[in-house]
Amino acid sequence: MNEMDIKYLDETDQTSCTAWNYHGSGIGNLESLAAVFLRNFHQAYVSAKAEGLPEGYYYPLVHCGTSFGNYKEVRGYLLHSAELRERVKKILGKLDRLVDGKLLIPEEVVHYSEWVHVMRNEIANRQTIDCSHIRSTIHPACHVYKMVPQDAIYDDDILDGNRVAVSTGIMEALGTQVIDYSTWYDCCGFGFRHIISEREFTRSFAIDRKIRVAIDEAQSDVMIGHDTGCITTLDKNQWIGKADGKDVDLPVLADCQFAALACGAHPYKIVQSHWHASSTETLMEKMGIDWKAAKAEFEDYLKVVEAGQQENLYDPRRMITSGPGFKRIEG
Numbered sequence: 001m002n003e004m005d006i007k008y009l010d011e012t013d014q015t016s017c018t019a020w021n022y023h024g025s026g027i028g029n030l031e032s033l034a035a036v037f038l039r040n041f042h043q044a045y046v047s048a049k050a051e052g053l054p055e056g057y058y059y060p061l062v063h064c065g066t067s068f069g070n071y072k073e074v075r076g077y078l079l080h081s082a083e084l085r086e087r088v089k090k091i092l093g094k095l096d097r098l099v100d101g102k103l104l105i106p107e108e109v110v111h112y113s114e115w116v117h118v119m120r121n122e123i124a125n126r127q128t129i130d131c132s133h134i135r136s137t138i139h140p141a142c143h144v145y146k147m148v149p150q151d152a153i154y155d156d157d158i159l160d161g162n163r164v165a166v167s168t169g170i171m172e173a174l175g176t177q178v179i180d181y182s183t184w185y186d187c188c189g190f191g192f193r194h195i196i197s198e199r200e201f202t203r204s205f206a207i208d209r210k211i212r213v214a215i216d217e218a219q220s221d222v223m224i225g226h227d228t229g230c231i232t233t234l235d236k237n238q239w240i241g242k243a244d245g246k247d248v249d250l251p252v253l254a255d256c257q258f259a260a261l262a263c264g265a266h267p268y269k270i271v272q273s274h275w276h277a278s279s280t281e282t283l284m285e286k287m288g289i290d291w292k293a294a295k296a297e298f299e300d301y302l303k304v305v306e307a308g309q310q311e312n313l314y315d316p317r318r319m320i321t322s323g324p325g326f327k328r329i330e331g
Contacts, residue, residue, distance in 0.1 A: 003126055004119075009048070011318075013043055013047070014044075017033070017036055017040070017067035017071065019033065019070035022070070023193065031084070031087050033070060034077065035088050035091045035092060038097065038103055038104060039097050060109075060110070061111070061112045062109060062111050062112065063111075065111070065229065066229055068109060068144055069142070069148070070143070070147075071109045072109045072147060072148040073148060075106070078103070089103055111226070112256070113144065113256075114166055116166070117167075120173040124173040128262070128264035130288075132175045134286060135177045135218060135219055135221045136224055137180075137184075137223050138168050139184070139224070140164045140166070141188075141225060141229075141230045142187050142188075144226060159178070163180075166255075167225070170259055171224055171255065180218070181220075183213045186209050188206055188225070188229070190202060190229045190233040191205075195233075202233065207241050211223070211234060211238060212241075212246075221251070222250070222251045222253060226256075231254055234250075235276050236277040238278055249282070251278050251283040253273075257272070267280075267284060267289060267295075269298055269301060274298070
């Protein structure tokens with residue numbers, strides 16, 4: 001967005017969607033999910049007030065696939081249940097989160113990968129690295145396209161319309177070879193409740209049903225996802241193969257991370273590849289990126305950060321809360 005000169009708000013006054021609590025533990029309930037959903041969208045609605053802009057100027061791009069699926073599903077419940085709406089209205093009224101005494105229910109819920117998909121050609125116009133020799137595989141997040149499947153984006157020009165278009169679209173626009181594999185439809189292994197109660201199932205599923213298949217069938221150079229939970233599961237569980245004497249090693253990145261790399265972004269300062277457990281260095285070498293030099297630059301930069309002189313791509317003053325009790329930003 002910085003490169004495209006698109007104004008955006010990276011605000012701190014957003015909360016967890018609470019879906020992890022609901023799906024992972026069963027402690028939450030539908031009223032709490034719906035209340036937090038509408039609270040967050042109300043916050044987005046009023047967020048421009050701190051900048052003197054009209055309400056509704058900003059519209060949320062949801063990053064977490066769990067939040068996205070939860071929001072879309074809960075929105076459907078709200079539309080169909082007057083009883084749920086009334087219960088949630090009482091909660092949000094106490095929080096001063098109503099608009100003219102009414103619930104603010106968004107017409108659409110948008111995932112960031114959908115925005116990337118729409119902007120894929122604009123992004124590709126800024127590409128500086130040839131990716132035509134990179135073999136990529138896609139893991140579509142269950143909560144992005146399975147929970148409300150009728151809203152998922154398909155395109156006849158992308159894998160003949162037989163796969164969800166997001167993530168695949170940007171990888172094709174960047175020129176990679178998108179390779180299909182037999183378990184593309186499977187969950188990453190994260191699941192929800194079983195990652196708490198049956199963690200070894202999650203680990204073995206991620207390796208045997210996803211990573212190993214992508215390596216053996218597609219000879220994949222990278223697996224691309226668009227949800228933090230999926231990427232974490234596929235990325236950080238690869239060590240478990242060593243316990244069985246069957247090492248696997250496949251870089252796992254988000255579609256936006258790969259796009260940033262292809263456009264020449266710094267692998268560590270911008271792409272944040274150091275947070276990954278899989279060997280993103282092997283991918284960077286195949287892309288012709290000198291990751292060793294970039295890592296040395298990053299280590300020097302960390303000393304600058306430690307001294308309190310970090311660079312900012314974003315004015316931190318604009319992260320200020322702009323909900324009830326907001327104060328307008330001056331200067």
